[in-house]
Amino acid sequence: DIQMTQSPSTLSASVGDRVTITCRASQSISSWLAWYQQKPGKAPKLLIYQASSLESGVPSRFSGSGSGAEFTLTISSLQPDDFATYFCQQYNSYPWTFGQGTKVEIK
Amino acid sequence: EVQLLESGGGLVQPGESLILSCAASGFTFNNYAMTWVRQAPGKGLEWVSGISASAYNIYYVDSVTGRFTISRDNSKNTLYLQMNSLRVEDTAVYYCAKNSRGEASAFDIWGQGTMVTVSS
Numbered sequence: 001d002i003q004m005t006q007s008p009s010t011l012s013a014s015v016g017d018r019v020t021i022t023c024r025a026s027q028s029i030s031s032w033l034a035w036y037q038q039k040p041g042k043a044p045k046l047l048i049y050q051a052s053s054l055e056s057g058v059p060s061r062f063s064g065s066g067s068g069a070e071f072t073l074t075i076s077s078l079q080p081d082d083f084a085t086y087f088c089q090q091y092n093s094y095p096w097t098f099g100q101g102t103k104v105e106i107k
Numbered sequence: 108e109v110q111l112l113e114s115g116g117g118l119v120q121p122g123e124s125l126i127l128s129c130a131a132s133g134f135t136f137n138n139y140a141m142t143w144v145r146q147a148p149g150k151g152l153e154w155v156s157g158i159s160a161s162a163y164n165i166y167y168v169d170s171v172t173g174r175f176t177i178s179r180d181n182s183k184n185t186l187y188l189q190m191n192s193l194r195v196e197d198t199a200v201y202y203c204a205k206n207s208r209g210e211a212s213a214f215d216i217w218g219q220g221t222m223v224t225v226s227s
Contacts, residue, residue, distance in 0.1 A: 032211065034213035034214070036152075036214075038152075042219075043202055043217035043218065043219055043220055044144075044152065044202075044214075044217055045217070046207070046213055046214060046215045049207060049212070049213035049215075050213075055213075055215065087151065087152055089152070089154075089213070089214075091211050091212060091213065092211075094157075094166050095154055095166070095167075095168045095169070096142075096154040096157070097154065098151055098152040098153065098154065099151070100151050101151045101152075
């Protein structure tokens with residue numbers, strides 16, 4: 001199985017900060033990577049697919065980059081609504097696997 | 108409005124069975140692969156099973172293979188997860204999700220989740 005490792009596990013930031021989350025795969029997954037946002041008690045929400053494509057309706061402050069085995073999710077200017085947990089997920093080979101999550105907290 | 112609505116969760120004892128349902132609306136259900144993802148309390152997300160649009164291709168994570176069965180009824184726009192021989196470690200919120208394109212694609216629509224608790 002492909003292991004997905006996110007860093008950091010927790011991130012403290014302020015409104016307006018630029019935030020970057022990293023996701024590393026245990027082997028190359030080409031660009032078959034998605035990013036999701038999850039708030040407490042809610043279902044995940046798709047932000048980015050195919051490593052860098054922004055899902056319809058998602059604010060442009062979110063962006064994704066990378067290919068192969070290393071990927072990043074960047075929030076260009078953190079907004080109050082962005083405090084949440086973020087997960088990466090590979091869909092290159094079964095079983096699809098998720099990173100352990102990065103919680104973005106208020107500093 | 109595109110919507111997925113899960114049902115069927117509950118409290119069961121180890122070894123018992125449960126069937127989860129996911130009713131889809133607002134999109135052409137038989138055009139899309141579908142997925143089950145679970146989340147244990149306070150933990151991360153785990154992909155459980157996926158099924159192609161026609162139900163021809165089916166996949167499971169190893170930990171549920173032989174115990175869980177995914178299926179779909181395209182005439183009823185409904186996805187199912189039959190869970191047998193449940194274990195304490197199957198306790199989780201179970202989400203159904205729509206694949207955005209083919210089987211190998213991100214999950215663009217999620218249900219609200221249904222809680223499954225396995226405990227004696």
